[in-house]
Amino acid sequence: MAHEQFFFQHYGLTQPDLQRYLAAALSAGGDYADLYFEFLSSTSLMVDESMVKSASQGISAGCGIRVVSGERTGYAYTDDLSPERILHAARTAALIASGPAKTPSVGFQQTQARSLYPVTLPSVDAEITAKVELVMRADAAARAYNPRVKEVRASYSDELRNILVVTTDGTFAEDSQPLARLNVSCIAKTEQQSGRGSSGGGGRVALDFFFGEKTPEHFAKEAARQAILQLDAKEAPAGEMEVVLGPGWPGVLLHEAVGHGLEADFNRKKTSAFAGLVGRRVASENCTVVDNGTMPWRRGSLNVDDEGEPTQETVLIENGILKGYLSDKLSARLMGIADTGNGRRESYEHIPMPRMTNTYMLAGQDNPEDIIRSVKHGVYAVNFGGGQVDITNGKFVFSASEAYMIEEGHITAPIKGATLIGNGPDVLTRVSMVGNDLQLDEGVGTCGKDGQAVPVGVGIPTIKIDRLTVGGTARKDTGGFMQ
Amino acid sequence: MSEIQAVSSTQLETRKSKLETDLREIAQDVVSRAMAGGATAAEAVVREGDEFSTTVRLGHVETLKEAGSRAIGVRVFFGKRAASTYSSDFSREGLDRMLNSALALAKITSEDPFSGIPEASQLGSLSGDLDLYHEDVYSLPGADRIDYARRAEKAALDFDPRIKNSEGGSFDAATGHKVLANSHGFVGEYRRSYCSVAAIPIAQDEKGGMQRDYWFSVARNLARLDPPEKVGRVAAERTIRRLGARKAKTAQVPVIFDPMVAASILEHIFEGVNGDSVYRGASFLAGKLGQKMAGDNVTVIDDGTIPGGFGTSPFDGEGIPTRRTLVIENGVLKSYLLNTYTARKLGLQTTANASRGLAGTPGIGPGNYFLQPGRKTPKEVIGEVKEGLYVTEFLGHGANLVTGDYSRGASGLWISGGEFAYPVEEITVAGNLKEMFFNISEIGNDLEFRGSVASPTLRVDGLTVGGE
Numbered sequence: 001m002a003h004e005q006f007f008f009q010h011y012g013l014t015q016p017d018l019q020r021y022l023a024a025a026l027s028a029g030g031d032y033a034d035l036y037f038e039f040l041s042s043t044s045l046m047v048d049e050s051m052v053k054s055a056s057q058g059i060s061a062g063c064g065i066r067v068v069s070g071e072r073t074g075y076a077y078t079d080d081l082s083p084e085r086i087l088h089a090a091r092t093a094a095l096i097a098s099g100p101a102k103t104p105s106v107g108f109q110q111t112q113a114r115s116l117y118p119v120t121l122p123s124v125d126a127e128i129t130a131k132v133e134l135v136m137r138a139d140a141a142a143r144a145y146n147p148r149v150k151e152v153r154a155s156y157s158d159e160l161r162n163i164l165v166v167t168t169d170g171t172f173a174e175d176s177q178p179l180a181r182l183n184v185s186c187i188a189k190t191e192q193q194s195g196r197g198s199s200g201g202g203g204r205v206a207l208d209f210f211f212g213e214k215t216p217e218h219f220a221k222e223a224a225r226q227a228i229l230q231l232d233a234k235e236a237p238a239g240e241m242e243v244v245l246g247p248g249w250p251g252v253l254l255h256e257a258v259g260h261g262l263e264a265d266f267n268r269k270k271t272s273a274f275a276g277l278v279g280r281r282v283a284s285e286n287c288t289v290v291d292n293g294t295m296p297w298r299r300g301s302l303n304v305d306d307e308g309e310p311t312q313e314t315v316l317i318e319n320g321i322l323k324g325y326l327s328d329k330l331s332a333r334l335m336g337i338a339d340t341g342n343g344r345r346e347s348y349e350h351i352p353m354p355r356m357t358n359t360y361m362l363a364g365q366d367n368p369e370d371i372i373r374s375v376k377h378g379v380y381a382v383n384f385g386g387g388q389v390d391i392t393n394g395k396f397v398f399s400a401s402e403a404y405m406i407e408e409g410h411i412t413a414p415i416k417g418a419t420l421i422g423n424g425p426d427v428l429t430r431v432s433m434v435g436n437d438l439q440l441d442e443g444v445g446t447c448g449k450d451g452q453a454v455p456v457g458v459g460i461p462t463i464k465i466d467r468l469t470v471g472g473t474a475r476k477d478t479g480g481f482m483q
Numbered sequence: 484m485s486e487i488q489a490v491s492s493t494q495l496e497t498r499k500s501k502l503e504t505d506l507r508e509i510a511q512d513v514v515s516r517a518m519a520g521g522a523t524a525a526e527a528v529v530r531e532g533d534e535f536s537t538t539v540r541l542g543h544v545e546t547l548k549e550a551g552s553r554a555i556g557v558r559v560f561f562g563k564r565a566a567s568t569y570s571s572d573f574s575r576e577g578l579d580r581m582l583n584s585a586l587a588l589a590k591i592t593s594e595d596p597f598s599g600i601p602e603a604s605q606l607g608s609l610s611g612d613l614d615l616y617h618e619d620v621y622s623l624p625g626a627d628r629i630d631y632a633r634r635a636e637k638a639a640l641d642f643d644p645r646i647k648n649s650e651g652g653s654f655d656a657a658t659g660h661k662v663l664a665n666s667h668g669f670v671g672e673y674r675r676s677y678c679s680v681a682a683i684p685i686a687q688d689e690k691g692g693m694q695r696d697y698w699f700s701v702a703r704n705l706a707r708l709d710p711p712e713k714v715g716r717v718a719a720e721r722t723i724r725r726l727g728a729r730k731a732k733t734a735q736v737p738v739i740f741d742p743m744v745a746a747s748i749l750e751h752i753f754e755g756v757n758g759d760s761v762y763r764g765a766s767f768l769a770g771k772l773g774q775k776m777a778g779d780n781v782t783v784i785d786d787g788t789i790p791g792g793f794g795t796s797p798f799d800g801e802g803i804p805t806r807r808t809l810v811i812e813n814g815v816l817k818s819y820l821l822n823t824y825t826a827r828k829l830g831l832q833t834t835a836n837a838s839r840g841l842a843g844t845p846g847i848g849p850g851n852y853f854l855q856p857g858r859k860t861p862k863e864v865i866g867e868v869k870e871g872l873y874v875t876e877f878l879g880h881g882a883n884l885v886t887g888d889y890s891r892g893a894s895g896l897w898i899s900g901g902e903f904a905y906p907v908e909e910i911t912v913a914g915n916l917k918e919m920f921f922n923i924s925e926i927g928n929d930l931e932f933r934g935s936v937a938s939p940t941l942r943v944d945g946l947t948v949g950g951e
Contacts, residue, residue, distance in 0.1 A: 055589075061572065062571065073545065196883065385881070389878070417883055
């Protein structure tokens with residue numbers, strides 16, 4: 001790792017300092033305390049009307065201190081890494097507990113180093129002119145795609161997050177986490193119609209990723225294609241019908257329908273529609289869903305989570321049976337389950353909680369063409385905006401941005417964007433076919449929970465859902481409408 | 484042993500006041516150093532804030548959080564090129580690094596004929612007390628703050644035996660201090676305070692089905708906050724009435740938006756009249772100034788000057804005094820909402836709606852932005868509907884301002900014979916915003932600001948409800 005001992009080198013931090021801060025955190029008792037040091041540097045660029053209109057860079061650093069006592073959490077942070085301010089924050093967080101001081105264990109055990117994103121030159125330190133080239137090339141490619149593409153906005157952003165986590169149970173973990181993303185959005189116009197499209201991707205990668213694997217032209221053409229396609233889209237249908245999801249980003253279904261509901265905090269508090277369902281059938285036999293934070297270079301991956309635990313691959317649903325939850329340290333301890341290394345936070349200003357990493361369904365046996373052929377009348381959705389879920393009643397939505405009608409086994413006309421809505425605990429029981437074409441998304445996902453945003457990944461093979469509500473405007477039939 | 488004592492609040496206060504007097508100087512110093520470094524114009528913003536929050540769940544404290552932070556951002560211009568940088572490091576080296584990278588970065592951006600800070604003559608700050616800052620949000624002792632959260636949750640739990648669980652009651656308080664300075668010599672500052680109390684109860688029916696809803700009160704000072712008991716009770720009522728929700732049949736029926744979800748329609752209008760969407764042609768309202776875009780009953784106003792308002796400030800993100808703008812008058816689009824850049828692009832005057840983060844170019848944000856209320860009570864509006872949907876919550880973000888296409892997940896209450904009949908969920912509401920703005924057939928008299936965007940109850944005809 002390039003930035004080993006980052007905080008020791010840049011802030012003069014020492015092991016005795018860390019012991020002192022942890023002692024202050026446990027000065028009023030408590031079961032556990034941790035320190036999260038963060039140094040984040042970032043760059044962003046935006047081209048609009050073929051001009052680089054915005055360029056910015058920034059740095060933020062701070063330390064968050066947490067004290068846990070039973071089910072209670074005290075939290076304080078400081079953006080000033082001087083010993084006085086850290087000690088002050090530690091004593092503020094300590095106020096959650098009310099007992100005699102505890103002495104944290106002496107000495108730390110360094111978490112085994114792992115290297116899922118071994119970049120030699122983090123993109124945030126790369127030449128800015130190369131980044132300018134990326135957004136300018138994206139702009140040119142989108143405009144060249146079709147003269148009806150009238151507006152193009154391309155943006156690039158990257159960051160490098162150096163973290164250090166130390167805990168009173170002796171964990172000492174450092175990581176240096178790069179993240180880069182390129183995004184293109186287009187508006188196409190004719191005299192009568194308008195359409196918009198967007199595409200993007202990246203991961204915990206170096207800048208050369210965008211010059212080799214996924215070029216600006218790749219994303220630009222995709223955004224332009226979607227915008228042009230929308231010009232001819234017809235009304236989407238309304239009501240329940242067969243729905244086929246294409247591979248990749250439509251995996252956002254899993255993120256909303258089951259992923260959030262399986263985060264351990266909601267299940268510990270029994271506020272999730274999935275509470276108490278471990279060992280029960282929540283999906284058809286052909287569905288196996290995992291959360292995997294260990295995939296090299298992926299946007300949702302982490303060497304260690306934000307509590308210093310190594311991430312892992314966790315089976316959530318195996319052949320339709322619910323196997324377990326995604327946990328952080330607090331839920332693991334209170335529920336008596338294993339810590340799956342899913343404790344994440346947006347920044348040092350935030351309390352960690354169970355979050356997803358890369359969540360996807362394993363490939364099945366079916367040929368994607370056969371899946372389409374099996375549908376009489378339904379919707380084929382291949383691209384989505386975001387989604388949302390109500391954890392407690394299980395209802396979730398995700399918004400299709402590119403979709404087509406399927407009539408008698410054939411993909412026909414493109415349809416306008418429509419929201420799909422379903423019920424998390426039973427939607428996967430209606431999955432009747434699973435394709436052999438698993439894909440992961442290109443690296444654009446950001447998940448929000450309790451006001452905290454973290455990067456995530458999703459993936460899915462082509463699947464068929466026998467019944468799902470599609471939120472269009474077109475009448476399915478003439479009956480059933482009230483005036 | 485001295486390390487074990489909790490630091491007293493007086494020590495905290497001393498540190499705060501010392502820092503705050505410095506902020507103006509720091510901002511002005513960064514601007515003058517940017518100019519000395521060769522910039523032709525510069526602008527600096529400093530933000531400092533404190534936050535407190537606590538959650539009580541099932542009667543026990545779950546979280547306590549208390550902290551403060553500050554950051555600085557600078558935007559520099561070399562003629563028509565611009566760039567920005569920010570930092571949380573206020574040391575001399577930290578500020579130097581921030582300035583130097585801004586000056587270097589500005590060399591790689593494009594010449595944009597419309598870029599730049601406002602004209603000197605446009606700058607200024609509203610005078611007088613805008614009633615935005617009250618120290619009393621922090622006046623409660625710690626135990627009483629926790630008690631606010633506890634009382635809100637208890638009122639919800641006590642309301643009905645079917646309220647069996649809870650995501651908790653909470654009390655939050657925050658203060659913020661902002662300073663803006665630029666190379667025309669402008670320097671302005673203001674403080675704002677905020678506090679809120681909320682409850683999120685969970686109800687369960689005999690079949691085990693769970694529903695969650697919430698309610699909150701938010702104010703700039705403690706005195707104006709609703710009693711926690713009232714917040715808990717309303718939260719419980721909203722949750723209980725969702726129990727036993729079912730799907731609705733796919734149908735085209737009148738849809739009533741409660742004030743909370745009606746505000747989202749106002750947000751769509753905001754996105755559509757936002758200068759950034761307008762000059763890019765990313766809004767179907769682009770080019771519609773002076774044209775009819777909604778029914779005669781629709782009048783929309785943005786006013787950043789209302790004392791005590793959640794969208795009030797003495798100047799916008801570029802240092803221009805806020806004002807009142809008539810956006811839509813009797814259905815006619817009268818004004819876009821603009822910052823300096825988008826105004827120049829469109830050959831118009833800014834409406835002082837610039838919103839400035841630490842980094843990047845200024846965006847556009849609302850002041851106190853609302854739909855003029857009508858005369859009917861919500862009860863009367865609902866009473867006129869034979870069969871229809873009353874929406875209390877939306878899921879997802881399915882509005883496309885380029886095309887007007889609108890499709891969202893929803894839950895609420897079915898209306899039959901002018902009264903609530905049963906709760907409904909797992910349904911969609913779809914239409915096109917171009918038509919929806921004309922199909923707002925009723926506007927209630929119940930305008931209340933619970934944030935910077937507010938709407939009374941609305942009835943919209945012609946929408947498709949998707950369900951079974």
